[in-house]
Amino acid sequence: MTLPCYPFTSSGAARRQAADRTPPLRLDQGRGSVRRFLIALATLFVVLASSFCGLLAMAAAGRAAESAVVTPATARAGALLLKGATPGAYVEAPAVRADYDVTVSGPTQRTRVTQAFVNPGSGWIEGVYVFPLPENGAVDAMRMVVGGRVVVAEVRERAAAKAIYEQAKRSGQAAALTEQERPNMFTNSVANIGPGETVVVQIEYQAPVRRDGDVSSLRIPLVVAPRYAPAAAGFETVSDGSPSKTARGGDPVPDRDRVTPPVRDPATSTPTNPVTITVRLQAGFPVATIESAHHAVRTEAPSPDRRLVTLAGPVAADRDFELSWTAAPATAPSVGLFRERVGDADYLLAYVTPPAAKAAPVETPREAVFVIDNSGSMSGPSMAQAKASLAFALGRLKPADRFNVIRFDDTMDTLFADALPATEANVARALRFVDALQAQGGTEMLPALRAALNDPRPADERFLRQIVFLTDGAVADEQRMFDAIASSRGRSRLFMVGIGSAPNSHLMSRAAELGRGTFTHIGSSAQVEDNMRALFGKLESPAVTNLSLTIPGGAADVTPAILPDVYRGEPLVMALRLPRAEGAMEIRGAIGGQPWRETLNLADAAPGAGVSKLWARRKIDDAEVARTTAALTPDKADAAILRLALEHHLVTRLTSLVAVDAAPRRAADALLDRADVPLNLPAGWDFEKVFGPRAPAAPMRRADLVEPVAVAAAQEVSLPQTATDAELRLLAGLGLLGVALLAAVARRRERGA
Numbered sequence: 001m002t003l004p005c006y007p008f009t010s011s012g013a014a015r016r017q018a019a020d021r022t023p024p025l026r027l028d029q030g031r032g033s034v035r036r037f038l039i040a041l042a043t044l045f046v047v048l049a050s051s052f053c054g055l056l057a058m059a060a061a062g063r064a065a066e067s068a069v070v071t072p073a074t075a076r077a078g079a080l081l082l083k084g085a086t087p088g089a090y091v092e093a094p095a096v097r098a099d100y101d102v103t104v105s106g107p108t109q110r111t112r113v114t115q116a117f118v119n120p121g122s123g124w125i126e127g128v129y130v131f132p133l134p135e136n137g138a139v140d141a142m143r144m145v146v147g148g149r150v151v152v153a154e155v156r157e158r159a160a161a162k163a164i165y166e167q168a169k170r171s172g173q174a175a176a177l178t179e180q181e182r183p184n185m186f187t188n189s190v191a192n193i194g195p196g197e198t199v200v201v202q203i204e205y206q207a208p209v210r211r212d213g214d215v216s217s218l219r220i221p222l223v224v225a226p227r228y229a230p231a232a233a234g235f236e237t238v239s240d241g242s243p244s245k246t247a248r249g250g251d252p253v254p255d256r257d258r259v260t261p262p263v264r265d266p267a268t269s270t271p272t273n274p275v276t277i278t279v280r281l282q283a284g285f286p287v288a289t290i291e292s293a294h295h296a297v298r299t300e301a302p303s304p305d306r307r308l309v310t311l312a313g314p315v316a317a318d319r320d321f322e323l324s325w326t327a328a329p330a331t332a333p334s335v336g337l338f339r340e341r342v343g344d345a346d347y348l349l350a351y352v353t354p355p356a357a358k359a360a361p362v363e364t365p366r367e368a369v370f371v372i373d374n375s376g377s378m379s380g381p382s383m384a385q386a387k388a389s390l391a392f393a394l395g396r397l398k399p400a401d402r403f404n405v406i407r408f409d410d411t412m413d414t415l416f417a418d419a420l421p422a423t424e425a426n427v428a429r430a431l432r433f434v435d436a437l438q439a440q441g442g443t444e445m446l447p448a449l450r451a452a453l454n455d456p457r458p459a460d461e462r463f464l465r466q467i468v469f470l471t472d473g474a475v476a477d478e479q480r481m482f483d484a485i486a487s488s489r490g491r492s493r494l495f496m497v498g499i500g501s502a503p504n505s506h507l508m509s510r511a512a513e514l515g516r517g518t519f520t521h522i523g524s525s526a527q528v529e530d531n532m533r534a535l536f537g538k539l540e541s542p543a544v545t546n547l548s549l550t551i552p553g554g555a556a557d558v559t560p561a562i563l564p565d566v567y568r569g570e571p572l573v574m575a576l577r578l579p580r581a582e583g584a585m586e587i588r589g590a591i592g593g594q595p596w597r598e599t600l601n602l603a604d605a606a607p608g609a610g611v612s613k614l615w616a617r618r619k620i621d622d623a624e625v626a627r628t629t630a631a632l633t634p635d636k637a638d639a640a641i642l643r644l645a646l647e648h649h650l651v652t653r654l655t656s657l658v659a660v661d662a663a664p665r666r667a668a669d670a671l672l673d674r675a676d677v678p679l680n681l682p683a684g685w686d687f688e689k690v691f692g693p694r695a696p697a698a699p700m701r702r703a704d705l706v707e708p709v710a711v712a713a714a715q716e717v718s719l720p721q722t723a724t725d726a727e728l729r730l731l732a733g734l735g736l737l738g739v740a741l742l743a744a745v746a747r748r749r750e751r752g753a
Helices: 012-021 027-065 158-170 381-395 424-435 443-453 478-486 504-516 525-539 612-630 634-648 687-691 726-752
Strands: 081-083 090-092 095-105 108-118 124-132 138-146 151-152 153-157 173-182 184-193 198-208 210-212 215-220 275-280 287-292 298-301 306-311 321-327 335-342 346-351 366-373 402-408 413-414 466-469 493-499 517-522 543-549 558-561 572-578 584-591 594-601 653-665 672-676
Touching: 012 366, 090 672, 095 124, 095 215, 108 124, 108 184, 124 413, 138 173, 138 612, 138 653, 158 173, 158 184, 158 653, 173 198, 173 525, 173 558, 198 612, 210 466, 215 543, 275 321, 275 478, 275 584, 287 298, 287 543, 306 653, 321 672, 321 687, 335 478, 335 612, 346 594, 346 612, 366 381, 381 424, 381 466, 381 493, 381 525, 402 424, 402 443, 413 443, 443 478, 478 504, 478 612, 493 525, 504 612, 543 572, 558 612, 572 612, 612 634
Parallel strands: 095 275, 124 672, 366 402, 366 466, 466 493, 493 517
Antiparallel strands: 081 090, 095 108, 108 198, 124 184, 138 151, 138 198, 153 653, 173 184, 173 653, 210 215, 215 321, 275 306, 287 321, 298 306, 335 346, 346 572, 402 413, 543 584, 558 572, 584 594
């Protein structure tokens, strides 16, 4: 850098007067002094220049360290901004690409989910992604890939895993943490993702294949739907806020911040988080048909019992993926038995489908209570599907039946004061009531559920009391629903109908289990008639009741411990652990008052990979149910869950998977921002019906989410000043000092001449 030098000037008389007063200067002496002075001055100038450059480098480094901090006016085109660690500054939201690789082996599926966390900014971030998995999945493995290194996770108690992760985050090490928020909702946190970097997290889970009659199916949830969290006003706050604590009498959703991730507004941003799926189907029998309910797929058939199914292309994670297949005629077995030996025990999975033709349809009249959710999350296609489903159900009523209809959002209405006969006039009135419903408001489900469970005639055996509950289940206070069902179920049977593209399957399946009913999913209008007809086929047919199991030697650990009622077409699914699979087990029950029996030879069991994981997962679910029904104290239930989780390496609400890379990556003084991955709004949902009217100047959804910012062209990031201008003043002062010194040298040389 060259600084211009302007020497001082004076008049000729003044110069002569100064020369008269100054002693004569010998030429050799003057030259040596000037030379020494110039050398010293040059050295000083080099030092000053070095200091000047160093300060400039420090300022540039400070800007680079803060480069993740942007303002709405300087964001990239289409960027979604999240609040950063610095007040008034923002961070570009990370993106996640996911790949699902599913291998179906007879009754089980093994799925590997690969999530690539992409940091689009130029600063260090911690990416946090809330994502769904099947509610009956056993998550047992996680790996992190960073900088070409693979780090295998360990299962630890939740608090210990969190402490390990936080320490690694502070130390600048890459780390990943997988936590369960609900059995169908998980959080992946990835610390210290570098600027422009991609970190890969791979998790694996084992899950059963669903069977209903001759149809086998699997469902992969792809998005966590926004969940209504009732206000905490009027409740006492749970002291530690731990997800392992049930909010009995406290905040109805003590972990609300963990289960309400930010959501993209589809009006201002396109769907993101692309997904690819591959299913390798090994059915174990010749496949007749295979169908994807909601996504376009490509299918290859390498052999009669195998299929390779892939998505036609990457899709946005905004609705669940469903795949079903049927067996060729006369090949579907009524009994399936599978075995896996692990350690010193055999684990068995048994599917027993009772015959449907041994008894006539139920002649006992029904008292049906229909509950329909018309909250804001049901707006659009979901409301149309719910109305069509309820209209179908009302049309199936017989004159001898009694019925009532309850609707709810953040308020509740009951059509009749009590159940009335299903006359033509009463059914017509109900149809008009349903047709007039509009989706709006919050999802206060508990009052409607309690109203449906309230039975004014608990000892009346003339009617079969059945509750059909139509909802998307978009609530975060599931435990309150379970408590209500367990305490007030009485003689009622609860049949859950999940509506829409991303229903809360944990709520649906657990509620149906506690209510001794079933769970049916309707994901599109095309499924309404077929799925509701199948449901009413169950409602109108006798269930298999009074089921019991006899095991050779009597030493088996069976789940479920109390065998449930089984409805037409549905198999009884049991998992067993015993020292050795020998002899035969016998299942007994009654169908329409007639005895029924089935015998299974344990030695005939086929190999079944992952059966031990499914047994452990179901035992954990049993402990959760026992906790809800007070069959176990909370402490005993938690102890059983923790023991099973650590023994079988599973993620639960009490255990997590954590992986840490040994090498530190981020400097201690470099800023680290947390960035929650925004989720897509589920397909068919109306943003304003869920979150209210858009307010451009106000935050959209959560405290850490601001309005998406679209800029006409990509711009360089410009950082706001976050300190004083002391650096600039110091630089200016050093520059002026250098100018003054150069001027003094020039004057000295002129005087010497």
